[in-house]
Amino acid sequence: MLNTQSQLLVKEGYILHVNGTGRFADPGGPYADAGITGRKIVVDPYGGMARHGGGAFSGKDPTKVDRSATYYTRWAAKHVVAAGLATRCEIQVAYVIGVAAPVSLRVETFGKGTISEEELTERVSRVFDFRPAAISRDLKLHRPLYSATSAGGHFGRPPTSEGHLSGKDWINHV
Template identity: 35%
Template structure:
């Protein structure tokens, strides 16, 4: 997942996108982390943004939700980061997964890239 999407310099906990529905945070939270990172990048006119979302089974909210914007760590605010909130915010019930499998998960006009 890392090399295919971001390159080897990005820390990631593992998991995969394909074969999982939007209720699985391996997929949906990775998309939301992209959305948050893109938003912070634009909002701060930043050079580099890392978004960290850490989830545990049985918890509705992430155990960690932080971004590092050009080396400065901040708490992520203003997003519903529950699985349900992510599904709604990114319209993940919409049939679009064939396109992600075919063309890639990022950079093709999906809601998490806007």
């Protein structure tokens, strides 16, 4: 397997994660991860407009990036737009279980950015901390706020927990 992967995927600096926690998930099941939604989860990220990894939002605590990183990437993308750096923005992140920082971060502006996506990705990764503990801290996700999102959706109404950094303040950070 490794020989085949090395021929196809491995480049300079490539890191292959196999079981990022370093231990077998025992006990597994609800002790490790829980979330029963009862909803078609494609409805949560704008009815399929935003890309989605497939994990449910409802029923997840803030340590689960299925929910928290989705909230945070939306929050960061809204700041990119508020700062005037794009009129449309999507931020994509990828995580490995057991590794706090994302293994990949990419900003997509669909041709609507005022600077290159590479530069914007670098700025976003420098200003916003995408580790789960930082996400929970910045968005205050340990407060009791989830019943409203479970009943009425996660996005599109006035925020109950999102922090705010004005567009002007965000530009000053970059």
